[in-house]
Amino acid sequence: MGQQTRAHLTGRKIYGCGRCGTHLTTVEALLSKRFTGKFGQATLFYSVVNVLEGPPEDRRMTTGLHTVVDLRCLKCETYLGWKYIKSFEQSEKYKENCFLLERALLQTIEPGLELEGAEDPISREGNDSSTASNLQEEDDDDDDDDGDDEDE
DSSP: OOOOOOOOOOSSSEEEETTTOOEEEEGGGEEEEEEEETTEEEEEESOOOSEEEOOOEEEEETTEEEEEEEEEETTTOOEEEEEEEEESSGGGGGGTTOEEEEGGGEEEEOTTOOGGGOOOGGGSSSOTTHHHHHHHHHHHHTOOOOSOOOOO
């Protein structure tokens, strides 16, 4: 398989892979911040780029049975979250084709920062959770969620 080209996003806030900084999505694509993933707080987006999708699997969650695919970063292959393919409960159909990204595995990227120059937050001095807490603080400033009280 040849080399894959990564998309470079623009927007007022860009979310990237917490390990390598590859652009993933923007605040404009955010649907809800009231989700929980495997590693804690998660965010639901309607659009994500630069990810690899795993095979589909049925997963039972607190809101019912869903068919999902795990998502990995296109560059470093770090696990990032999952994409909802199918929801078996009528009330959960809005999640279909949406992306759940784990906040602990993301970083915010300054608009205009080149992909290759992104800081690696895992190698920074201090605690690895600083990426997640920085993301949480910034997310609180633009609380655009739709009132969901989801807990995946």
